[in-house]
Amino acid sequence: MQNLSHEFKTPIFTIQSYVDTLLQDEPENPVLRRKFLEKTAKNVERLTNLLTDLDEISSLERGELVLVKTNFVVQDLLKDTFESISIKAEPKAIKFSIKKGCEAPIVVHADKEKIRQIVLNLFENAIKYGKHNGSIKAGIYRTDDKRILIEVSDDGVGIAEKSLPRIFERFYRTDIGRSMDATGSGLGLAICKHIIEAHGQTIHIRSTQDVGTTIGFTLRAKKD
Ligand SMILES: Nc1ncnc2c1ncn2[C@@H]1O[C@H](COP(=O)(O)OP(=O)(O)OP(=O)(O)O)[C@@H](O)[C@H]1O
Ligand SMILES: [Mg+2]
Structure with a gap:
């Protein structure tokens, strides 16, 4: 699937950089720490959405959709x-x-x-x-x-x-x-x-x- 790895890379790299910053620099400021964690959570959410939607679309493309009318x-x-x-x-x-x-x-x-x-x-x-x-x-x-x-x-x-x-x-x-x-x-x-x-x-x-x-x-x- 075209673009697929790009769609995963963006949130993964973002998560990686926030986690690295939290681990290495251990920001003292609790507000900043919280902000980094929130950004991490947002990108985890994005990955979860992506996986759910991908499962759904692949089963649709395999023609597995059974309609119950x-x-x-x-x-x-x-x-x-x-x-x-x-x-x-x-x-x-x-x-x-x-x-x-x-x-x-x-x-x-x-x-x-x-x-x-x-x-x-x-x-x-x-x-x-x-x-x-x-x-x-x-x-x-x-x-x-x-x-x-x-x-x-x-x-x-x-x-x-x-x-x-x-x-x-x-x-x-x-x-x-x-x-x-x-x-x-x-x-x-x-x-x-x-x-x-x-x-x-x-x-x-x-x-x-x-x-x-x-x-x-x-x-x-x-x-x-
Ligand atoms: N009602 C709308 N008004 C303006 N832009 C819209 C609207 N609906 C869709 N779009 C544009 O079309 C794009 C694709 O919409 P789509 O619903 O497929 O994906 P999404 O909302 O970005 O993500 P998700 O997979 O969570 O639905 C959106 O990202 C947005 O740029
Ligand atoms: Mg949408």
Whole structure:
């Protein structure tokens, strides 16, 4: 896998240098010691995330994903999922809502837990790359009698046009993304794309720098 060793090297070298400093120089200042330990912990977290995501993506690429499809209401999944990570949205005071006109419950037929994983990554991204007091809005639309379109929009930092074609590649992160969040692995959207394609559906992105980002994906409407 291209870039893989680089993705490991950065956090490992960072951990190494902080641990070496702690061992050799034994900073007297407890505040400094704590700061070095916190940096170490952040990079350990990054390595752990990377390994979990790598396991997941390799099993997706081996075609091991077994979908367990049921009928469920999209709006309920969106609200439950936001609720489950609202603690992450609080420090930035980011709010979530279903767009006006999209409140009427729509039932889809898909693997609910896998779709929850997608929604979770989209919300986490919208929070990580979002602005203070920002908002996340979800739109749910019936495109034809077979498909439902779900769009998650934020009013965050956005993505430059030149980066958009690469955004679903594994490990791809924008410079702004890296600067706003040190623990990400750049695998979230690659995993989302795999899951949607395993459902035989599509995912796409629109974004404008300093305005915001919208990610949309389709799902099969409920089977009667
Ligand atoms: N809503 C968003 N607003 C701005 N930039 C975004 C948004 N979503 C994704 N990005 C950019 O796309 C990159 C890839 O996102 P992706 O979810 O794949 O990885 P990640 O969030 O960096 O790490 P993780 O593996 O933890 O999800 C991010 O690093 C960021 O640069
Ligand atoms: Mg992510």
